[in-house]
Amino acid sequence: MDICKLSLAVADILTGIQILIVVSFNFTWTMNSTPVELIQQQSALQGSPQAYLHFTYLAPTFLYQPAITSNASNVDYSVAIAFMIIFHLLPFMLLTASCVITVVFVYVVGNSRSNNTGTKQSQSSNNRKNKRKLAVLKTIAIMQIGFTATLLPIVVTASLFYSGHLDCDDIAQPYLICFYFSMTNSLVNFIVYNAREREFRNEIVDIFKPGYLKQLSVQSTAETPRKDEHLLKNVVSIENVIETSKTQQTRQTSTSL
Template structure:
């Protein structure tokens, strides 16, 4: 924070292609990829639960463990992809965000951004497209379930209850998808402006820092969405701020003692 522009430039040159840069850059993309891939996996699980509710309930825990493990492994592999192509990518330090990250290796005045664009499409845009597709498909099945529930049948009450549950799940997915999109758009715009030449190294620092950390709020948005959508959580939060809440938590001094025997009166 107290460094001059020259000192920051020297620091970036020193850390370029260093062990710190490789470890920090891989960890940075590992954090982003794991968050996105887990959302994709959760979106697929929700779609499976809506389309095949009986099979979803009967799936074993081991199957879920394998799916989550696959997400973590895929996140780690995708985070190391830039290290596989040292001729095109280099790990460096970005002072505006205080983070290490992979960047294109400048070999000439005409920089080819095709590799960076391909990397973003395969490991970021494609998972986001899958997440959106699962959200829309889930919405379609929920809508069709609602149409069937409105028909006068013997199990109308059960169908209506299931439809309300599915609708609640759909609302949660839609809010999550909206929050993820809103937090992601600014950083995509900043990168697009930089790659198109509207922003350069002299004026990209502050806009990129703001957009980058705004995108990092996605995890906070997910926590708020899942928490506020849960009725038990909302009721407990309201109960905390009611008078006398701490008294309810107080443990009586006689707690844990063996109760005295009650003898009948003669």
């Protein structure tokens, strides 16, 4: 289970590292370019596959993203709104639905299974079960609150822009902050999977201690003779049982004769 959680955390970290690598190059290029060069870059995208997919280079985020490329007064925001629904709202709704299903499964299905057993459980057993349920509820609550907090600002900012309360001159800085704040939802996964468990935290700390791998190797080497010795004792014990059985059979045979 710890390996599974660690792999999920590493996957989230690698996603963030990938975005940072791409952004670092675009950030350097944008900061060293003049406004005229940025406009020329936008013009070079006309007729390209990115343009047909309504992708353009957004200087505020330093990434190629879906954007409105028309300069007309009556701009159709349907494509941008569709992208926001598909890439932001739909995953959030799926997450919410999965959290609700998990809560129902843990509390409703779990209680029905315990009732079907027909046995009275001890008070300590009920307390342990309630603690596990509470832990699941806390985990789901952290997931839901974390993803809501990271997603809500960018949705609000985009809604203000589409409704006309923010124009192109005012939206650059708020959108930059809200966009990269939404990227921090990977940190929520790390907290949910790892940081809440004391044993996992201690194991992560031990990994970075000097000589940790050497210590594991020494422990593995020390445990091997113990396993062999335990196996040898079992074999000797079985042989003694067989020998005792043969002796008893011999005595019974001699007595009958």
